[in-house]
Amino acid sequence: MPWTVDQVLALASDGSVARAGRDLAAPRKWRTMGSSDAAVWGECQGSAAEPYRTIIDLAGPAYHCSCPSRKLPCKHALGLFLMHATEPAQAQREEPPQWAAEWLANRSRAQQPETKSATQPADPGKAAADQQKRARRREERIDRGVDDLERWLHDLLRAGLAETAQRSNGTFEQMARRLVDAQASGLARLVRELAILPHLSAQWPERMLVAIGRIGLLIEAWRRLDTLDPDLRAEVRSLVGIPESRDDVLGTAAVHDRWDVIGRRVIDGERLRVQRTWLWGQQTQRWALLLEFAAGPQALDSTLVPGTSVSAALHFYSGTLRLRALIGDPPLLAGTVGQLPAQPLPDMLRTYAELLGRNPWLERAPAALRAVQVQPTRGAERRWVVADDGAHVPLSGDSTWQLAALSGGHRIDLFGEWDGYTLWPLSALVEGRCVPLRGALQLAA
């Protein structure tokens, strides 16, 4: 697959490395350069006496560089990759030099499946008992937190939501902190999200009441956890704040497929940045959601590039919808995305209703729409909708103008997240190519 400049830039873990990489994407910065079908390599003169040796395995992609940077890819790898994407002929086709050949050989050895030897605890019986005791203590603590939350919700409703709007965030924040103390971080997040609603839209009372209803439903479900079927139980536990462990998820059977990377959204929170990447399995015909979190200057994983597809093995979390997943072995690049699993607008809403029937707490559903028109509304405050023969739903987000520019007034297929109220567009199908809205540099800025 030929890489595009945009796709390579999307691999950068942040804006500064993207810019530094652009600066190094000039042949005069490189002493030597070479390439084969599978790899590109080169020697870049840096501040040290010895040049840095950089190599990119194009399948994957994977990188190696002798520079001290811990960023992956580092600016050297990015610069080399950018040159390759702009003008592949710049690097001469040749046999890799020894240092490059060694790394490539090591890498293909490392990719062979290895058998993991699990460390056995000394006394399996006692360890299991200890773990159970800990789990019970935690659940009791959550029970108390849930009771507390219910009282607090009732107080809120006794005073009325109109009064809530005038209240400071303090009330919500205090409750959220008590829930964190009770080890119910999931519930804490739901309470914090209630606090934002009055700032988001004019229809906040309706949204808040619906959100309170869903929290109420979660409280009831937690209290009846034993009577629920295993998938729903796992869903409720993870929503309250007891997610499945990574190792458990990675221990489940993998789902192999060619996965299309269709859309990515990064949500900047006060404490955390959350990256949501949506994948679609070409054979399995199912969605998968990869969630990544980063705090402070920590970089988010940028291995998967929207608009490309990878062959990868995914491990799904338990739950009624089985959307959230983890990637097992390093994915291999397989091509670009040429179509979206798009539905007409009414079908998309029907699918959403079905998903909601199976998971009433679903916050954002993947929504791919077929042949819709992007149209502005009349009136002083410009808003946008996607319309299909007169039927339309509102758009939200910061790339609606970009979506309009890409559509040019024609019907297009697009992908976004549907939260029951508005569609947040993330990518569009333009001339047979899935284009992420907001380019790599725009995201990094």
Add this chain to the structure above:
Amino acid sequence: MTFGGLLDAALAGTLRQAPPSVVTDDAELSAEGRLVRGASFEGLRRLAGRRVQHDTAGLVQVAPCPPETKPELPAAAAVRLLEILSDRPDLLPEWLALAAARGGRVPHAYLPDLLDHAAECDETIQDLVIELGGERLVWLAGLDPDSEWRFAARVDTANAVAFGGREERVRALRWLRRHDPAQARELLVEALASESGEARGQLLATLDTGLSLDDEPLLEEALRDSRKEARQVALRLIRALPESRFAQRWAERARQVIGLKKGLLGTKLEIHPPTEADPAWIAAGLDPRPPKDVGDKAWLLQQVLALAPPGIWPTSMLGAVESSDWAQPAIAGLGQAALAYGDADWSEELLLAWAHATLKREMAPINATALFQGLAAPRAERALRRLLEATPAATPPLASAWKHRWSPEFSRYFTGRLPKLLQTWEYAATGVLRPASLCLDPCVLPEAEHVLAGLPESVWTRLSMERLVHTLEFRDALRSELA
């Protein structure tokens, strides 16, 4: 309306309003418990059963954009544009000029960012943006004709001039001047008849674009306008036409005031300032009232020299002017004339006079940056070279007026002199190197790196020099992407 009833109770609070009962098994629940349970049922039903809206009256019908005729610019160049918009807006004019010379259009996905940026730029930039945006840019700007992007929207010019607001009229006239100056002039005459006050000056200023001798009669008329704003604009524009009858008339008048006599010791100057203003001269643009602290005669002399084309005098007379009793008003008048008539010889000579005066810490009544900015590229390089040879220490204040892209020859000359110049300029070097980094031809990159390597580690101009090298690298890459 069960959800509506629940919402009413939730907003008012259950203390004031009891919630309706939604499910059958809620008899033992408190009012709040009933409300929460009702909200979970009805709320989810609302979300799941949401119908799409069909009210198309509230939507703007969008006509499809016509197909593009130009190919997309290379991807690397387009990504460079995004980087420039976010990090290096100072390089946007160069990128746009090179991209326009190459031909092609900006990819659709980047148009909103480009429009946002261009909305705050001047017209030359906006014109390039429109040229590079293809059909889609004009189409996109037309979706919101009241937004900041309206500069790019297609307008019916005749209609805009006749019925538009002031700003819209000016924009439409300027656009039309570029394409059909004669028709624009006709529309301008009609518009001037209906406007009063300062707007007349603004409208008249649109003649700036595509100015020619055909505009002379209209400008002559405007010199007698009742509004001062309009008269000043006319006075500025008509002097940009050195062939005009206005210029010839003032040349004759100026010769009555100043005489040149060739003597044994070179040219001698005979200055006869008019004692009072001739009414005919006032009608032809002369302002009879001197500002405070300026004598009547000195003021009249300055005015006459400013209104006459300076090309009628040999530049060699400058020395005699400087040593005469009337040096200050005469030099001020010549400077204004050189600027207004765009006279390169006089501009260059006066710049040197200004530089010498500056070195001697004397005040010269010369607007040096404006004079320098008025010079076309080759003349500007020649003038700058003379200044760097004769008065290098006086050049930093001029740097803000450097705006041309220098030729490779001049760039090499400049970089070669740079080590010496940096020593001369000392602290002022920072202010010079930034504009220089935008003017220098990137082909001098190796020489610039050499200069940087030669600077001692501790010199603080090093930082500015590093930035210059980096900017040259950036511009070098920018050029190769648009080659």
